[in-house]
Amino acid sequence: xxxxxxxxxxxxxxxxxxxxxxxxxxxxxxxxxxxxxxxxxxxxxxxxxxxxxxxxxxxxxxxxxxxxxxxxxxxxxxxxxxxxxxxxxxxxxxxxxxxxxxxxxxxxxxxxxxxxxxxxxxxxxxxxxxxxxxxxxxxxxxxxxxxxxxxxxxxxxxxxxxxxxxxxxxxxxxxxxxxxxxxxxxxxxxxxxxxxxxxxxxxxxxxxxxxxxxxxxxxxxxxxxxxxxxxxxxxxxxxxxxxxxxxxxxxxxxxxxxxxxxxxxxxxxxxxxxxxxxxxxxxxxxxxxxxxxxxxxxxxxxxxxxxxxxxxxxxxxxxxxxxxxxxxxxxxxxxxxxxxxxxxxxxxxxxxxxxxxxxxxxxxxxxxxxxxxxxxxxxxxxxxxxxxxxxxxxxxxxxxxxxxxxxxxxxxxx
Amino acid sequence: xxxxxxxxxxxxxxxxxxxxxxxxxxxxxxxxxxxxxxxxxxxxxxxxxxxxxxxxxxxxxxxxxxxxxxxxxxxxxxxxxxxxxxxxxxxxxxxxxxxxxxxxxxxxxxxxxxxxxxxxxxxxxxxxxxxxxxxxxxxxxxxxxxxxxxxxxxxxxxxxxxxxxxxxxxxxxxxxxxxxxxxxxxxxxxxxxxxxxxxxxxxxxxxxxxxxxxxxxxxxxxxxxxxxxxxxxxxxxxxxxxxxxxxxxxxxxxxxxxxxxxxxxxxxxxxxxxxxxxxxxxxxxxxxxxxxxxxxxxxxxxxxxxxxxxxxxxxxxxxxxxxxxxxxxxxxxxxxxxxxxxxxxxxxxxxxxxxxxxxxxxxxxxxxxxxxxxxxxxxxxxxxxxxxxxxxxxxxxxxxxxxxxxxxxxxxxxxxxxxxxxxxxxxxxxxxxxxxxxxxxxxxxxxxxxxxxxxxxxxxxxxxxxxxxxxxxxxxxxxxxxxxxxxxxxxxxxxxxxxxxxxxxxxxxxxxxxxxxxxxxxxxxxxxxxxxxxxxxxxxxxxxxxx
Numbered sequence: 001x002x003x004x005x006x007x008x009x010x011x012x013x014x015x016x017x018x019x020x021x022x023x024x025x026x027x028x029x030x031x032x033x034x035x036x037x038x039x040x041x042x043x044x045x046x047x048x049x050x051x052x053x054x055x056x057x058x059x060x061x062x063x064x065x066x067x068x069x070x071x072x073x074x075x076x077x078x079x080x081x082x083x084x085x086x087x088x089x090x091x092x093x094x095x096x097x098x099x100x101x102x103x104x105x106x107x108x109x110x111x112x113x114x115x116x117x118x119x120x121x122x123x124x125x126x127x128x129x130x131x132x133x134x135x136x137x138x139x140x141x142x143x144x145x146x147x148x149x150x151x152x153x154x155x156x157x158x159x160x161x162x163x164x165x166x167x168x169x170x171x172x173x174x175x176x177x178x179x180x181x182x183x184x185x186x187x188x189x190x191x192x193x194x195x196x197x198x199x200x201x202x203x204x205x206x207x208x209x210x211x212x213x214x215x216x217x218x219x220x221x222x223x224x225x226x227x228x229x230x231x232x233x234x235x236x237x238x239x240x241x242x243x244x245x246x247x248x249x250x251x252x253x254x255x256x257x258x259x260x261x262x263x264x265x266x267x268x269x270x271x272x273x274x275x276x277x278x279x280x281x282x283x284x285x286x287x288x289x290x291x292x293x294x295x296x297x298x299x300x301x302x303x304x305x306x307x308x309x310x311x312x313x314x315x316x317x318x319x320x321x322x323x324x325x326x327x328x329x330x331x332x333x334x335x336x337x338x339x340x341x342x343x344x345x346x347x348x349x350x351x352x353x354x355x356x357x358x359x360x361x362x363x364x365x366x367x368x369x370x371x372x373x374x375x376x377x378x379x380x381x382x383x384x385x386x387x388x389x390x391x392x393x394x395x396x397x398x399x400x401x402x403x404x405x406x407x408x409x410x411x412x413x414x
Numbered sequence: 415x416x417x418x419x420x421x422x423x424x425x426x427x428x429x430x431x432x433x434x435x436x437x438x439x440x441x442x443x444x445x446x447x448x449x450x451x452x453x454x455x456x457x458x459x460x461x462x463x464x465x466x467x468x469x470x471x472x473x474x475x476x477x478x479x480x481x482x483x484x485x486x487x488x489x490x491x492x493x494x495x496x497x498x499x500x501x502x503x504x505x506x507x508x509x510x511x512x513x514x515x516x517x518x519x520x521x522x523x524x525x526x527x528x529x530x531x532x533x534x535x536x537x538x539x540x541x542x543x544x545x546x547x548x549x550x551x552x553x554x555x556x557x558x559x560x561x562x563x564x565x566x567x568x569x570x571x572x573x574x575x576x577x578x579x580x581x582x583x584x585x586x587x588x589x590x591x592x593x594x595x596x597x598x599x600x601x602x603x604x605x606x607x608x609x610x611x612x613x614x615x616x617x618x619x620x621x622x623x624x625x626x627x628x629x630x631x632x633x634x635x636x637x638x639x640x641x642x643x644x645x646x647x648x649x650x651x652x653x654x655x656x657x658x659x660x661x662x663x664x665x666x667x668x669x670x671x672x673x674x675x676x677x678x679x680x681x682x683x684x685x686x687x688x689x690x691x692x693x694x695x696x697x698x699x700x701x702x703x704x705x706x707x708x709x710x711x712x713x714x715x716x717x718x719x720x721x722x723x724x725x726x727x728x729x730x731x732x733x734x735x736x737x738x739x740x741x742x743x744x745x746x747x748x749x750x751x752x753x754x755x756x757x758x759x760x761x762x763x764x765x766x767x768x769x770x771x772x773x774x775x776x777x778x779x780x781x782x783x784x785x786x787x788x789x790x791x792x793x794x795x796x797x798x799x800x801x802x803x804x805x806x807x808x809x810x811x812x813x814x815x816x817x818x819x820x821x822x823x824x825x826x827x828x829x830x831x832x833x834x835x836x837x838x839x840x841x842x843x844x845x846x847x848x849x850x851x852x853x854x855x856x857x858x859x860x861x862x863x864x865x866x867x868x869x870x871x872x873x874x875x876x877x878x879x880x881x882x883x884x885x886x887x888x889x890x891x892x893x894x895x896x897x898x899x900x901x902x903x904x905x906x907x908x909x910x911x912x913x914x915x916x917x918x919x920x921x922x923x924x925x926x927x928x929x930x931x932x933x934x935x936x937x938x939x940x941x942x943x944x945x946x947x948x949x950x951x952x953x954x955x956x957x958x959x960x961x
Binding site: 065108110112158160241246250279280287324372394398401403404408412 | 428429455456458481484485571572573709710712713740741744745746747749750753764785786822826836852853857858860862864867869875
């Protein structure tokens with residue numbers, strides 16, 4: 001009987017599950033593919049205007065800190081699960097860990113290595129400014145040392161001797177009683193809808209781009225020329241509620257309205273329009289927020305089919321003016337595609353390794369209706385957006401719920 | 415005891431080049447109560463050296479000038495604890511992220527100011543002890559509906575003894591009224607039956623029916639609850655409480671120009687018709703549904719409308735029209751249900767202006783402007799199924815004021831933070847699950863239950879909790895028992911208690927306290943001291959930078 005749990009994925013759901021279990025006395029292995037934990041939610045920005053709009057992005061850093069400090073949680077970054085054997089209460093998980101070529105214990109994140117690194121972009125870097133663990137990592141594909149040249153500038157200057165080029169990928173076998181899968185989602189790739197021009201027109205952005213822009217610089221300018229954006233459109237349901245993604249992503253209406261409010265707050269002269277199918281305004285307090293939005297933001301039912309760039313760099317949006325019953329064109333400075341939540345493309349690999357089922361659109365499938373946590377494999381549970389779209393609070397609740405289910409099976413096996 | 419401060423400066427591997435460390439050391443050494451000033455290159459890697467230095471010099475305050483406390487505070491607090499020094503006697507000046515990295519040019523002066531602030535604060539720091547307090551391992555669940563029963567069953571599996579208090583004479587709540595779900599084989603009746611059987615068999619669960627909560631006193635870990643059952647009152651003690659009091663539904667007369675009755679029916683009435691369609695005189699040709707008229711917080715009505723619309727198609731084969739504003743599909747499986755409904759011929763009509771509804775007996779006439787068609791639509795239907803608004807159950811107000819829990823604008827229980835902590839209330843040890851915290855769809859209710867179960871397990875399973883003792887404390891000499899703090903505390907952690915004196919004074923309960931500091935800020939007599947952020951400590955910090 002093994003009383004530890006392996007959590008695959010260090011995003012918000014995974015770290016929530018890990019924390020809950022660890023706080024209840026269970027030993028947890030948190031297996032994260034990237035060099036830092038936090039996942040997608042850690043890259044989202046605060047959308048507060050003069051008041052908090054409750055986007056929940058601020059929840060993530062606090063949880064991250066708790067996870068790293070917890071004595072019962074072992075974090076395995078750069079790690080992927082390659083095999084699973086055994087059964088409930090006695091799983092053996094094979095994990096491959098890529099080296100980061102720096103010592104987590106010794107690196108003090110002073111950043112001097114990146115200053116001397118001769119490549120551009122820097123081969124040695126911190127995964128992000130607020131990455132946890134806050135430790136530098138070497139990208140083998142960029143680093144001159146790994147490309148056959150004689151460069152060890154960073155190793156020479158590191159004040160704590162934290163850099164070691166000789167580290168090798170490491171295989172280890174973890175012995176756990178239960179497994180929680182919390183591998184998260186992929187943002188829908190807006191390039192797939194060519195007629196909307198994402199990737200071709202610099203002023204067509206996605207919701208994820210806006211998150212990054214606001215997180216990094218705090219305000220929005222036109223990517224094309226750096227001028228102020230005066231006329232902005234949001235297009236909802238890009239990659240949701242269509243043939244191949246026949247579900248509602250649950251987050252896009254809310255983030256679009258929050259961004260629209262934030263843009264209006266920073267620049268009251270800006271005109272913001274939201275094109276939608278059905279606005280998802282349910283949820284405590286959100287109906288009122290929507291009413292407030294309606295005072296300053298234009299809502300148009302129907303989703304545009306095409307965006308074209310004019311010679312002056314403006315974007316011409318073609319949409320159906322439904323009340324008038326005709327097709328219209330209107331120009332905007334900037335268009336944001338409210339991209340939805342899509343399943344990870346590599347879900348299939350993990351599903352095969354763990355023996356769990358994939359559902360209709362490629363999310364992991366739960367065992368039965370009205371039970372979104374248990375899978376067809378006893379002792380393997382789902383948490384967060386790998387099971388289906390969820391916003392941050394729902395992902396947290398789902399993470400806690402998955403932890404409870406894992407606790408329960410461990411108790412039963414005692 | 416005399417204050418003796420040791421100062422550790424860290425130049426982060428020699429990378430903080432814009433700070434002149436020897437100069438800082440020289441300046442600091444002149445200050446009073448300083449035992450030593452050390453300069454280190456990598457303080458975070460030299461725990462052993464720090465430890466021996468602290469022990470050798472026998473200091474009782476530690477000041478560290480290094481990187482952000484986000485990164486190093488926990489580590490150094492652990493270190494102090496290991497040396498038998500109280501972790502609260504540590505003060506950190508962030509001279510990396512908040513000084514060296516954000517300024518151009520020489521910042522020795524600025525760094526010196528930050529460090530002096532930390533030293534001034536350190537002088538006034540007092541130890542905060544940690545203590546283990548006992549926690550009652552029993553749980554009370556208020557409400558014996560689906561959420562309440564399920565919560566009790568989950569926690570019983572985790573080894574927590576649970577008592578369910580149900581107002582009605584039988585368990586079941588709304589589950590007795592529900593009509594089943596499309597494509598789900600188990601009917602609510604079967605579900606209820608099997609749940610009641612499991613509860614009866616479970617030795618960890620006690621059920622009190624026809625019982626109500628009369629009074630609740632105490633804090634998390636030890637609530638004293640008076641329970642009223644069949645005219646008699648008795649006391650029980652619990653470590654935590656889960657509220658699962660559910661919701662009720664009502665068709666609001668103001669939303670429909672005519673009172674429901676005749677052929678304007680509720681979902682429940684429709685369910686009865688579907689159960690025994692042979693009782694109808696003739697098969698209804700057209701059935702209409704109306705959504706989104708009272709407000710747009712309509713996940714639950716949308717779910718029952720889609721389910722029932724599909725059931726009508728299957729059982730009666732009538733034409734089905736759904737009038738709605740924005741169809742709420744943002745929960746698990748809803749889009750699928752919506753597509754299914756459309757493929758079976760359910761027609762969705764979207765309105766902006768509220769539809770006009772005429773006639774109660776005989777056929778019901780609905781007039782609305784369909785925004786997609788851009789035309790006025792008139793529909794005559796045999797039955798119109800009205801939107802039912804979910805409302806908090808009777809008694810919510812009494813219970814919430816008795817327990818000092820807040821309610822939202824609609825009267826549902828208000829969780830601590832709408833989006834951040836869905837099942838926790840403002841008071842530690844009290845949780846909300848299911849319909850009583852708002853208009854929830856089934857999927858979210860099903861996530862709520864294990865989520866609350868986990869939180870309860872965390873609080874109760876060990877039978878004890880570690881708390882910081884008197885980190886926030888009211889001075890018995892200064893407290894005037896004016897109740898300002900009691901009214902202001904969002905966590906209801908303060909009560910009047912008779913202390914060693916005869917007077918009733920404010921007492922802050924450590925386990926319930928969240929350390930937000932509101933009471934310390936609003937106390938008119940300045941009687942409440944928040945250790946680490948007291949007026950003296952903050953003023954002493956300000957003193958250091960006063961030119």
